[in-house]
Amino acid sequence: MQSFIDGLIASGVFGGLPAEAIYPAMMFLFASIVVFGFVLPLVTITIWLERRVWSRIQSRVGPNRVGPQGVLQGLADGVKNILKEDVVPDAADRPLFVFAPYLLVWGFLATFVVIPFSSALVIADLNVGILYIVAIVALSAVGVLMAGWASNNKWSLLGGIRSAAQVVSYEIPAGLALLPVVLLTGTLSTQGIIQAQGWAPWDWFLFHSPFTFIAAFAFYISALAETNRTPFDIPEAESELVAGFATEYSGFRFALFFLAEWGSLYVTGAIMAVLFLGGWQIPTGWTNNTVVLNIAQLTVFFLKAYFWVFLAMWIRATLPRIRVDQMMSLCWKYLVPLGFVNLVGTAVWMVIWPEGNTFVPYLMVVGTLALLVIFFRRVLYHLRRAKPELYFNPAI
Amino acid sequence: MSLAGYEFEVQRDDGLATEEMTLNMGPQHPSTHGVLRFVVKADGEIMRTALPDIGYLHRSIEKISEKVGYHGFMPYTDRVDYVSAMQCNQGWAMVCERAAGIEVPRRGEFCRVIACELGRIASHLLSVGTMVMDIGGMTPFTHAIREREKVNNLLEDLCGARLTFNYMRIGGVAWDLPPGYTEQVTAFLDQFEPLIDEYNDLISYNKIYVERLANVAAVSKEEAINYNLVGPNLRGCGFQYDVRRDEPYSIYPELDFEVPVGTGEVGTLGDCFDRYMVRIKELKESCKIVRQCLEMIPDGPVLARVAKKLKPPVGDAHVRVEASRGDMGWYVVSDGSEFPYRTKIRTGSFSAMSIVDKLSRGLMIADLIALIASLDVVAPEVDR
Amino acid sequence: MASSIGQYLKHAKDAAATIFEGMSVTMSHFVRKPYTIQYPDRTAVRVQDTLPLRYRGILEVDLEICTGCLACERACPIDCIVIDAPKDKVTRAMLLSRFDIDIAKCMYCGLCSEVCPTGSIHHTTEFEGADYSLESMIRRFVKDPVLAYKAKKGEETDPLIAPILDRGMEFLAEWAEPVDMKKYKKDQEEAAS
Numbered sequence: 001m002q003s004f005i006d007g008l009i010a011s012g013v014f015g016g017l018p019a020e021a022i023y024p025a026m027m028f029l030f031a032s033i034v035v036f037g038f039v040l041p042l043v044t045i046t047i048w049l050e051r052r053v054w055s056r057i058q059s060r061v062g063p064n065r066v067g068p069q070g071v072l073q074g075l076a077d078g079v080k081n082i083l084k085e086d087v088v089p090d091a092a093d094r095p096l097f098v099f100a101p102y103l104l105v106w107g108f109l110a111t112f113v114v115i116p117f118s119s120a121l122v123i124a125d126l127n128v129g130i131l132y133i134v135a136i137v138a139l140s141a142v143g144v145l146m147a148g149w150a151s152n153n154k155w156s157l158l159g160g161i162r163s164a165a166q167v168v169s170y171e172i173p174a175g176l177a178l179l180p181v182v183l184l185t186g187t188l189s190t191q192g193i194i195q196a197q198g199w200a201p202w203d204w205f206l207f208h209s210p211f212t213f214i215a216a217f218a219f220y221i222s223a224l225a226e227t228n229r230t231p232f233d234i235p236e237a238e239s240e241l242v243a244g245f246a247t248e249y250s251g252f253r254f255a256l257f258f259l260a261e262w263g264s265l266y267v268t269g270a271i272m273a274v275l276f277l278g279g280w281q282i283p284t285g286w287t288n289n290t291v292v293l294n295i296a297q298l299t300v301f302f303l304k305a306y307f308w309v310f311l312a313m314w315i316r317a318t319l320p321r322i323r324v325d326q327m328m329s330l331c332w333k334y335l336v337p338l339g340f341v342n343l344v345g346t347a348v349w350m351v352i353w354p355e356g357n358t359f360v361p362y363l364m365v366v367g368t369l370a371l372l373v374i375f376f377r378r379v380l381y382h383l384r385r386a387k388p389e390l391y392f393n394p395a396i
Numbered sequence: 397m398s399l400a401g402y403e404f405e406v407q408r409d410d411g412l413a414t415e416e417m418t419l420n421m422g423p424q425h426p427s428t429h430g431v432l433r434f435v436v437k438a439d440g441e442i443m444r445t446a447l448p449d450i451g452y453l454h455r456s457i458e459k460i461s462e463k464v465g466y467h468g469f470m471p472y473t474d475r476v477d478y479v480s481a482m483q484c485n486q487g488w489a490m491v492c493e494r495a496a497g498i499e500v501p502r503r504g505e506f507c508r509v510i511a512c513e514l515g516r517i518a519s520h521l522l523s524v525g526t527m528v529m530d531i532g533g534m535t536p537f538t539h540a541i542r543e544r545e546k547v548n549n550l551l552e553d554l555c556g557a558r559l560t561f562n563y564m565r566i567g568g569v570a571w572d573l574p575p576g577y578t579e580q581v582t583a584f585l586d587q588f589e590p591l592i593d594e595y596n597d598l599i600s601y602n603k604i605y606v607e608r609l610a611n612v613a614a615v616s617k618e619e620a621i622n623y624n625l626v627g628p629n630l631r632g633c634g635f636q637y638d639v640r641r642d643e644p645y646s647i648y649p650e651l652d653f654e655v656p657v658g659t660g661e662v663g664t665l666g667d668c669f670d671r672y673m674v675r676i677k678e679l680k681e682s683c684k685i686v687r688q689c690l691e692m693i694p695d696g697p698v699l700a701r702v703a704k705k706l707k708p709p710v711g712d713a714h715v716r717v718e719a720s721r722g723d724m725g726w727y728v729v730s731d732g733s734e735f736p737y738r739t740k741i742r743t744g745s746f747s748a749m750s751i752v753d754k755l756s757r758g759l760m761i762a763d764l765i766a767l768i769a770s771l772d773v774v775a776p777e778v779d780r
Numbered sequence: 781m782a783s784s785i786g787q788y789l790k791h792a793k794d795a796a797a798t799i800f801e802g803m804s805v806t807m808s809h810f811v812r813k814p815y816t817i818q819y820p821d822r823t824a825v826r827v828q829d830t831l832p833l834r835y836r837g838i839l840e841v842d843l844e845i846c847t848g849c850l851a852c853e854r855a856c857p858i859d860c861i862v863i864d865a866p867k868d869k870v871t872r873a874m875l876l877s878r879f880d881i882d883i884a885k886c887m888y889c890g891l892c893s894e895v896c897p898t899g900s901i902h903h904t905t906e907f908e909g910a911d912y913s914l915e916s917m918i919r920r921f922v923k924d925p926v927l928a929y930k931a932k933k934g935e936e937t938d939p940l941i942a943p944i945l946d947r948g949m950e951f952l953a954e955w956a957e958p959v960d961m962k963k964y965k966k967d968q969e970e971a972a973s
Contacts, residue, residue, distance in 0.1 A: 057806045058538035059815040154419050158441070158761070230532065231604055239427040239530045240762050318598070318806045319799065320605050321532025323762045324441055334788065378804035382597070383811070385590045391813035468857035471889030499961045535806060542815045556834040556903065562889045570894060571834060572956050598805040603795040697959040704895075 030123055034112050043262045044074025050262070050313045057317040061396050069395050081255035089152060089248050096150035100143050101249070101256035107139030108264040114190050115270045118280045118297035120290070122191060129190040130182065133271060134175055137226060140260065141167035144228075144235060144245050147257075151248035159244025162324055163228065163235035169331040170225040170232075176339025177219035180212050180346035181205050181275045194279030202361035206276040207368070209360060211345035216276040218338050220308065223268040225327070228261065230316040234324050269308035270301075277304045416444065419761070423452045427530045427765050430775025434752070434768075438761060446756035446764050448749045454779040461728075461739040466492050466566060466706040469736075474560035476741055477777040479522055480720035482508075482515030482551075485564040487717040487741075490645065491726040492566045495713035496706055504568030504698040505647045510581070510689045511554060511563055513682040517588075518547040519720035520628075520675045520682070527672055527769040528599050531608050536599040543591060546584055553577065566706060568699035578690045585683050592679055600676060609672060610663030613755040613767045620666065623754070624747040627722015628678065629771055632658040632671035639718035651688050653681045668770035675772070705734045721745050721772055745777040831905040834954040836888045838906045839881050841921045844944050846900040848874045848928035852892035860885035861892060861901075865928060874928040883909055884917035894955055898929065899948025 005026050008014065014022050048063060048071055055062025063070035088097055114129035116122035126132055141164050148160015182188060184205060185196040197203050205212045225232035236244030246257050273279055280297035287293055322330065349357075383390075417440075422433035431452035437444040457476055461469040473488040474481040486508055493500060500508075525540030548558040555563040555571050563569055599605055615625065620633040630637055638655040640648040656677035658670025708730040716725050722744030731737040748771040756764055817823050831837070848865035864878035893902045911917055929941070936942045 054534070056812075056814070057809045058535050059542050059809065059812065060538065061814050061816050061818055154417060162441075233532065234762075237532060237762070239532060240765050242426060314803065314806065317535050318802045319533060320528060320599070320602065320608065321762075322604050323608055323760060325760065326607055334792070337788075375800065375804055375807075378801065379808045382594060382805050382808040386594055386808075386812075387587065387590070389813040390811050392811055396814065464857040468855070468891065471857060471887055471891065474889075501959065501961065501964070535809075545815070552835065553832050556832065556836040556890065557888065560887070560889070562891075567958065568956065570890070570956055571954060574832065574834075594805060598802050601798055602802050603791070603798045606798075697957065697964060699956040699958040700961045701958040 034123070035109065039109065039112070039263055040259075042266055043259050044078065045071065046262045046265065046309060047074045047077075047258065048072075049310075050316075053310070053313045054317050056394075057314075064396055078255055082252050084251035086251040086253060087248075091152040092248065093150040093152065096146050097248075098253075100147035100150060101253040101260075102143075103146060104140050104143030104260040105256050105263075107136060107143060108260050108267055110136045110139070111264075111267045115267065116190050116194065116274065116280065117301060118294040119191075120294050121298065125189055125191045127192075128188045130178055130188045130193070130271075130275075133267075134171065134178070137264070137267075138167060138171060140226075140264065143260075147249070148235075148245040151245070153248050155241045155243075156245050156247045159235045159237075159241045159247070162241075163245060165324075166228070166232065166235065166327060167226050169328060170222045170335075173331060173335035173339050174219055174222035174226060176336065176343060177215045177222060178275065179339075179343050180215045183343070183346050183350065184208065184212070190274050190279075194274055194281060197278040197281055199278060199281040199283050201278075201365050203281075204276060204278045207361045207364040208356060209346065209349045210364070211342045211349060212276065213364060214338065215342040215346075216272065218335055218342065219275070220268070220272060220311075222331075222335060223271070224312060224315070225331070227264045227268055229265065229312050231319040231322050232327060233316075233321055234327060237321055265309050265312055266305060268312070269305035272308045273301055273304035279304070421446070421764070422449075427526075428768065428775070429526065429773060432768075432773070432775050432778065434764065436756075436761065436764065441760045441762075443756050443759055443761060443764060445753055448752050450746075450749060450775075450778050452779065453775045455776075457780045458739045458741060461736050463735065465734050466496075466708070466736065467702075467704070469739075470565065471560065471562045474562055475776060476780055477719060477721065477724075477743065477745075477774055478559055479774050479777075480515050480519035481559065481561050482512045482563060483717050483719035483724060485561060486512055486646070487715060487719070487724050487726040489564045489566050490715045490717065491713050491728050492706065492708065494715055495711065495728055495730050496566070496702075496708035498567050498700060498702055500568050501697045501700055502647075502694055503572075503696045504700070506689050506693040507569045507573060507698050508564060509646055509648070509651075510573075510686055510693075511551065511561070511569070513685045513689070514547055514551055514554075514581070515561075516682045516720050517679055517686075518544050518551070520679050521547070523720070523769075523772045524595075524672060524675050524679075527766075527772075528605070530765045530769040531605060533599055533602075533605070536595060539591070539595060539598070543588055546588070550577075550581060550584060553580065565699060565702070567702040568697070570699065572698050573693075578693075581686060581690060585687060589680065589683055592676065596676065600673070606662050606669060608762075609669035609766055609770070610667055612663075612668045612763050613759060613770070614664035614667040615751065615755065616666060619751070619754075623751040625722070625751065626744040626747065627718065627720070628674045629671055629722060629744070629748055631655065632674045632770075633666035634658050634660070634670075639716050639723050643716060645715065645717065647689075650692070651685055653685050653688075656681065668766050671770040671772075707732060707734050719744065721748075721774065721777060741780055743777045743780065745771075745773040745775075746780075748773050749778055828905045828907070833950070834903075835905045836890050836903040838883055838904055838909050839886060839888075839892070839919070840902060840904045840906075841879055841881070842900045842902075842944050842948060843876060843879065843921055843926055844900075844941050845898045845929045845948050846876060846879070847898060847931065848876055849897060851895040851897070852901050855891045855895045857889065857891065858885055858887060875925045876922055876928050877925040879921040881919045881921070882917060883919055884914055893951065896948075896952070898931070898945060899951040900929070902948065902951040 005023065009019060009022060051073070052062045063073040066072045066076045088094055111133050113123045114126050114132055144163040145160045148156045148163065181193060185193050187193060197205055201207055206216050207213065228235050236246060246254060249257065280301040282296050282300050417438045419436040419438055420433065421436050422428040423431040428434065433449040433452065435447045435449055455475065457472055460472055464472070470485065470488060473484040476484045521540045521544040525537040529537040551561060552558050553574055554577065555561045563571065615633050617633050617635050620630050620635060634657050636655050636657050641655055656674050658666055658674055660666070660670060661673070662669050710730060710732045712727065712729040714725065714727045716723050724744060725742035727740040728736050729738040752767065752771070755767055759767065819827060848863070850863055850865065853861045853863050860882040862878065862880045865874050865876055868875050888903065890903060936945050
């Protein structure tokens with residue numbers, strides 16, 4: 001990004017303005033483009049899509065009135081939330097109460113600094129990109145804890161404490177699950193990790209070895225826990241804690257919690273795509289046009305990231321919530337040992353096959369496809385057993 | 397992993413003072429199933445006690461019966477337990493018939509049993525659905541409610557109402573089965589029974605769900621009897637007792653059905669999962685009963701002629717019916733006038749509330765939700 | 781050590797298998813038809829028209845066939861029906877000067893329509909009763925005092941009243957006919973012998 005701005009300055013677009021003024025201005029401009037041009041539409045569409053996915057799974061219709069097929073529902077909800085009265089409880093710790101949602105949103109928006117969109121489109125290709133993400137995501141825990149404490153409500157407090165315990169614990173298996181990939185590439189830069197993979201599935205780190213395959217899912221589970229998604233939505237468990245840390249919030253601040261929750265869902269998917277699915281890698285050689293190439297890469301990357309978002313929606317519609325002590329034992333007794341096994345296993349794998357095994361990736365791709373076939377056979381079995389009225393049209 | 401038996405009087409060597417937190421769960425809380433209140437004393441996530449505070453939904457239904465007479469009280473019985481109103485209807489009708497010595501036509505008895513068992517399916521569907529929702533799964537709840545709507549449609553065709561049926565009368569039932577009802581009900585049962593298996597595939601044996609319920613709040617047989625648990629809660633402890641079979645009424649002796657009991661298949665006998673599973677199994681048994689009734693139902697009248705101003709002879713009568721929430725006792729004292737002298741309704745949810753305090757000790761807050769859901773308490777039935 | 785690793789693997793296997801199964805069930809719902817309808821504006825037929833005749837909606841009275849017998853008023857457990865039926869001083873005929881039903885009180889139990897001899901008071905399939913004031917929930921059926929209906933021997937001949945009476949009888953036919961059990965049993969025994 002800096003080279004891009006340097007190029008603009010050299011070409012004289014800004015006239016004689018000092019570079020010290022241009023850099024902050026351009027940073028502000030790009031941040032606004034990311035937030036208003038990408039994150040806000042993405043979040044509203046994701047919320048709408050989640051509600052539609054849920055409703056189909058639950059034999060319901062779902063939002064379909066605002067705009068075509070209800071796609072503008074998020075916009076309507078957002079406008080409504082902004083127009084609502086912003087209540088701050090009397091007994092609340094006012095500065096913290098007001099500040100907490102911004103901290104939460106800041107924690108997830110800052111990750112977009114290193115998340116690439118294509119080979120050229122990345123705000124900053126930090127050489128510690130992955131470490132930066134792991135660090136900055138933990139800010140959301142501070143935000144949630146702050147919201148829970150400042151509300152001066154027992155339910156909120158329980159939610160905040162639960163969230164703090166959860167995020168701090170799951171940082172460890174998430175970090176451990178990243179390490180095999182870092183070992184394989186020798187870099188923490190997001191672009192560097194993507195460049196180390198190829199466009200074909202067998203070149204992805206997901207299918208590099210059994211250890212990276214397991215690490216991918218361990219990371220995904222940890223990421224679900226860090227973003228407070230079902231089955232780890234215990235900080236806001238609505239049947240237990242009313243609305244958890246968000247109980248006392250209303251209006252715009254409440255909407256910010258939603259923005260952060262669904263936005264970080266995409267961040268999770270993007271990190272999965274970067275680390276394990278080959279990021280924006282597409283077959284090369286079919287075009288020389290940089291713009292076309294970047295648009296194709298952007299599309300591929302977005303689809304890969306969104307697959308995990310969809311999976312999270314689907315999981316949320318299927319699974320119940322786990323209890324807080326089980327959440328802890330899952331983390332410390334299951335995922336952390338698994339993380340170490342993966343780390344050591346990958347290291348051993350690298351010693352045996354420094355260039356990577358040529359056979360195992362193909363085998364794993366075939367195995368995954370076989371698993372998918374079994375899965376869809378089960379789906380057909382359920383359909384045959386229940387004999388429902390079929391309806392293939394996604395629109396209602 | 398259950399934390400039952402955890403000692404609270406922890407002597408802290410470091411002298412760190414901790415504060416016990418009092419939480420008011422309810423009366424407006426998403427998962428107290430109506431307006432119930434629990435005063436929870438908690439040490440962090442772990443509860444010391446959870447004292448139920450009842451009475452928010454008290455409508456003095458028993459007293460109303462002394463003012464509206466025997467026939468007029470029938471619609472009020474719908475409100476005793478509005479989730480399974482049919483069995484309450486039946487209880488009142490039976491106790492009045494016993495007090496006044498009225499005989500019910502045979503077809504009327506069959507209509508009653510068909511309606512009651514459909515009502516039981518609806519009630520248990522709501523119970524298992526909300527149970528999953530309290531544990532955090534949304535989809536199974538809507539699937540259960542979807543099937544419950546179909547039952548409600550059937551009951552609407554039968555008696556014109558979806559919740560407060562007022563279907564039965566002293567001396568029989570108010571409406572005969574509508575034309576084509578047998579085919580309608582059979583079609584529903586045919587599509588419903590595979591869906592129970594689907595429901596089990598979806599959630600009942602889900603690892604997370606099982607872990608949440610197994611070994612949580614286990615009740616032993618003796619405890620269950622001491623605390624007067626009834627119905628599925630009692631059977632969940634492995635005690636095979638069902639009023640329909642052990643103290644038979646109506647046409648139940650002629651029917652062939654099983655009384656499912658808890659087996660402790662994933663944890664301790666009598667835990668939340670067993671109580672849940674008993675209800676799932678009872679769904680199938682109720683389907684079986686409805687099918688048999690539809691086959692055996694004779695022709696004839698459904699309603700016996702009863703005086704408009706029913707005046708039972710001086711004396712009292714008591715009946716027990718197996719409602720969805722267990723053994724429901726109906727007691728009426730007649731002084732020979734057209735109004736009951738005293739009515740008493742004994743409900744399963746009320747006695748189930750008494751064991752909450754004991755079971756909740758040492759559980760986590762999330763487990764209290766599972767416990768309340770597994771006891772299947774319905775606030776109007778607790779308070780009446 | 782070995783047993784705890786075995787337990788670890790068993791738990792992981794159980795979790796993976798049951799979640800796999802559950803997700804296949806939810807996936808199969810993507811191609812199932814939604815069960816809910818889009819009330820009230822996107823239904824093929826009005827919901828009210830799909831309800832059975834015995835549906836207990838808002839009460840309605842056909843004054844033309846009301847006999848003024850007050851059976852409904854007596855049967856109502858909450859006294860939401862108020863009828864004034866004085867005798868005309870001159871003609872000695874029964875007049876209906878007031879027939880009010882408080883819909884806000886009514887609990888739709890159906891006891892009133894059960895006892896009506898002509899099916900004059902009956903439930904409709906209408907259920908949308910929301911209104912802005914309690915006063916407007918009281919349905920006043922008598923505008924001007926009218927003569928009570930008198931049942932005739934044989935067929936009803938008045939062409940204005942006959943269709944209303946037929947409709948009332950249709951409502952009545954839904955209810956079960958009470959039988960005298962002693963007589964019924966005797967008849968059954970005779971038929972058997």
